[in-house]
Amino acid sequence: MSRWGITLPLVGIPLPQQRDLVKSLPDLGYTDVWSAETAGTDAFTPLALAAEWAPSLRLGTAIAPVYTRGPGLLAMQAATIAELAPGRFALGIGSSSPVIVQGWNAREFTEPFAHVRDTLRFLQKALAGEKVDGDFGSFQISRFKLERVPEQAPQVMLAALRPGMLRLAAKEADGAITNWLAPADVPKVRAELGADKELVARVFVCPTEDVAAARAFGRMLISSYLTVPAYAAFHDWLGRGEDLAEMRRLWAAGDRKGANAAIPDHVVDDLVVHGSLDRCRERVQEYVEQGLDTPAIMVLPTGADQFDVVRALGRQ
Numbered sequence: 496m497s498r499w500g501i502t503l504p505l506v507g508i509p510l511p512q513q514r515d516l517v518k519s520l521p522d523l524g525y526t527d528v529w530s531a532e533t534a535g536t537d538a539f540t541p542l543a544l545a546a547e548w549a550p551s552l553r554l555g556t557a558i559a560p561v562y563t564r565g566p567g568l569l570a571m572q573a574a575t576i577a578e579l580a581p582g583r584f585a586l587g588i589g590s591s592s593p594v595i596v597q598g599w600n601a602r603e604f605t606e607p608f609a610h611v612r613d614t615l616r617f618l619q620k621a622l623a624g625e626k627v628d629g630d631f632g633s634f635q636i637s638r639f640k641l642e643r644v645p646e647q648a649p650q651v652m653l654a655a656l657r658p659g660m661l662r663l664a665a666k667e668a669d670g671a672i673t674n675w676l677a678p679a680d681v682p683k684v685r686a687e688l689g690a691d692k693e694l695v696a697r698v699f700v701c702p703t704e705d706v707a708a709a710r711a712f713g714r715m716l717i718s719s720y721l722t723v724p725a726y727a728a729f730h731d732w733l734g735r736g737e738d739l740a741e742m743r744r745l746w747a748a749g750d751r752k753g754a755n756a757a758i759p760d761h762v763v764d765d766l767v768v769h770g771s772l773d774r775c776r777e778r779v780q781e782y783v784e785q786g787l788d789t790p791a792i793m794v795l796p797t798g799a800d801q802f803d804v805v806r807a808l809g810r811q
Contacts, residue, residue, distance in 0.1 A: 499789075543579055561589065655735075
């Protein structure tokens with residue numbers, strides 16, 4: 496049976512107020528909680544709380560950027576959550592984006608594929624309790640050893656949008672985490688990853704039957720994400736390059752309003768789940784039927800009570 500995940504914390508709600516909801520998630524059919532890290536909470540603190548609030552849930556980062564922490568600190572944070580949730584933690588790592596790495600965190604964004612690969616290899620050694628010393632290619636480590644080695648090392652999964660990273664995940668990691676795809680895209684991603692590795696995807700859910708409002712919200716998100724070079728290349732590979740070409744042209748020209756308007760309705764409907772709560776749950780299930788192991792539902796705030804939405808989207 497596939498897993499059923501939710502992305503937490505919910506937008507705009509203080510963390511302490513989400514305690515009772517998290518405690519109820521297993522009874523609602525959820526198996527996983529996945530955190531994100533952009534400019535809100537960090538990826539690890541909400542999982543530490545969830546480990547206490549709902550001890551049966553699997554916890555995952557989707558994703559922790561490899562540039563915004565040193566490799567040793569990343570290993571320490573992963574080991575801490577693995578100690579709190581033994582056998583129930585998946586560390587998702589990825590390159591993130593130049594905006595987050597350079598613009599917000601004042602770090603160089605160079606050789607992302609190599610840096611993710613080398614961080615993966617370092618983490619596998621460090622989380623196994625080895626003393627790590629040597630040149631990994633994109634960085635060097637001198638005599639690092641965790642003082643608190645988890646009883647069970649966490650899974651390490653890679654954020655992957657294109658064949659190169661998917662194949663690296665297939666060869667060296669425990670699975671892949673992807674983003675911004677339609678159910679029909681899952682088989683193409685799965686073909687690169689292989690059948691024996693876990694595939695996780697964040698699924699954006701806009702629970703409203705106001706189609707125009709859902710599409711307007713979806714367009715704003717799509718234009719801000721799919722103009723990022725890595726996502727643009729991902730959707731070229733998936734076959735949406737022509738559909739998104741005018742959006743990209745207008746965005747590059749500084750016409751944000753025009754870029755949003757240029758996104759075809761069918762692209763929004765493919766990439767953003769919307770409709771009644773029953774329809775949204777059915778649509779998420781379509782991802783699973785196409786080969787996704789773990790949907791990480793991301794509830795988009797539409798004015799509805801987000802707690803009620805999460806409860807309604809649980810696997811029945």
